[in-house]
Amino acid sequence: MQKKDIDWSKLGFGYTPTDYRFEAHWKDGKWDEGKMITDSNIELSEAACVFHYAQCCFEGLKAYTTVNGDIVTFRPDLNAERMMGSAERLEMPAFPKEKFIQAVKDVVAANAAWVPPYGTGATLYIRPVMIGSGPQIGVAPAHEFIFRIFVMPVGAYFKGAIKPLKLTVPEFDRAAPRGTGHIKAGLNYAMSLHPTMEAHRHGYAENIYLDPATRTYIEETGGANLIFVDKEGTIIVPKSDSILPSVTRRSLIDVAKRLGYKVVERPVKLNELKDMAEGALCGTAAVLAPIGMVNTPDGDIYFPSGMEKMGPICTKLRETLTGIQMGEIEGPEGWVVKIDAE
Numbered sequence: 001m002q003k004k005d006i007d008w009s010k011l012g013f014g015y016t017p018t019d020y021r022f023e024a025h026w027k028d029g030k031w032d033e034g035k036m037i038t039d040s041n042i043e044l045s046e047a048a049c050v051f052h053y054a055q056c057c058f059e060g061l062k063a064y065t066t067v068n069g070d071i072v073t074f075r076p077d078l079n080a081e082r083m084m085g086s087a088e089r090l091e092m093p094a095f096p097k098e099k100f101i102q103a104v105k106d107v108v109a110a111n112a113a114w115v116p117p118y119g120t121g122a123t124l125y126i127r128p129v130m131i132g133s134g135p136q137i138g139v140a141p142a143h144e145f146i147f148r149i150f151v152m153p154v155g156a157y158f159k160g161a162i163k164p165l166k167l168t169v170p171e172f173d174r175a176a177p178r179g180t181g182h183i184k185a186g187l188n189y190a191m192s193l194h195p196t197m198e199a200h201r202h203g204y205a206e207n208i209y210l211d212p213a214t215r216t217y218i219e220e221t222g223g224a225n226l227i228f229v230d231k232e233g234t235i236i237v238p239k240s241d242s243i244l245p246s247v248t249r250r251s252l253i254d255v256a257k258r259l260g261y262k263v264v265e266r267p268v269k270l271n272e273l274k275d276m277a278e279g280a281l282c283g284t285a286a287v288l289a290p291i292g293m294v295n296t297p298d299g300d301i302y303f304p305s306g307m308e309k310m311g312p313i314c315t316k317l318r319e320t321l322t323g324i325q326m327g328e329i330e331g332p333e334g335w336v337v338k339i340d341a342e
Contacts, residue, residue, distance in 0.1 A: 004113050008120035011155035020110035021150035022103045026093045036110055049132030049142035056131045056186035057086035060284045063108045063115055063124040066327025071115050071339045074325050076104045078247045086183040091141040092130055105339050107149045112341035114153050125154040157285040164292025164307050165205040170195045174209035181242030192222035218268045224283035225249040228276045229313045237265040248282045255320050273301045278311030288318040
């Protein structure tokens with residue numbers, strides 16, 4: 001199979017239309033069988049619910065070329081389950097788990113020529129999305145929905161992602177108490193766009209959001225979860241009902257325990273950051289990106305791991321997780337799913 005003529009090492013994290021995508025429709029109380037299509041556009045009514053009431057959820061996962069040349073994806077069952085939870089919270093019909101996993105396999109296989117080769121540092125990003133497509137002017141759920149999976153080759157989410165990032169604490173909240181912070185709803189990301197651009201305008205890569213009730217506890221960034229390492233070498237994972245249950249974060253916790261590290265999941269106060277040795281963003285797009293400094297209302301906090309490279313424990317976690325994904329390290333059963341792209 002001939003790969004596309006792309007300079008894989010120069011890819012950024014952006015949209016590139018590929019050859020095929022999967023699409024299914026919900027109408028009259030059921031999903032159709034769905035099919036592979038080539039059209040990258042979606043035609044919608046001007047009254048589609050997604051335009052007016054943001055009835056939309058999505059997922060993100062990746063496919064990789066392993067060291068032995070196989071094409072694989074990573075824990076798609078967890079993405080399927082999380083999307084089902086998002087759909088339930090937004091009064092959308094859940095797309096069945098097994099059909100989700102099969103559709104992921106089919107789309108990746110159909111676009112195998114777009115999967116970056118091993119060793120390039122690039123991956124194939126997979127974006128499942130569901131929208132309320134039916135016309136709805138009264139405030140109510142749509143009666144028709146579209147589920148689509150499309151893919152694109154991508155590079156690192158943050159330029160120079162291994163080099164520590166500068167983050168800031170914004171005056172904005174990410175999610176309301178008992179709101180939708182724990183699901184992957186498009187509306188969560190819409191509200192983060194202005195704070196994110198404000199952070200960029202002031203020289204920061206991302207925001208660290210605080211709990212909306214007391215604004216004293218750390219939650220997550222606009223596009224990734226957070227983990228920290230204290231000065232005793234314990235991995236500290238912020239815990240909150242408003243944090244998205246990241247597949248990458250959950251996998252890193254498991255990896256850390258297998259490597260013999262102590263892991264504690266608990267609420268983490270902002271003023272505790274001065275006592276941490278390392279910090280990092282984690283997620284499908286970011287993988288594990290180190291934090292060097294956090295700008296807070298009480299002044300800048302620099303992690304002892306420094307501004308030049310990722311700290312040693314985060315480095316070990318990242319190398320182990322990506323090693324599992326790339327087939328260099330044997331991971332837990334079921335984590336890596338091979339895709340037949342013949």
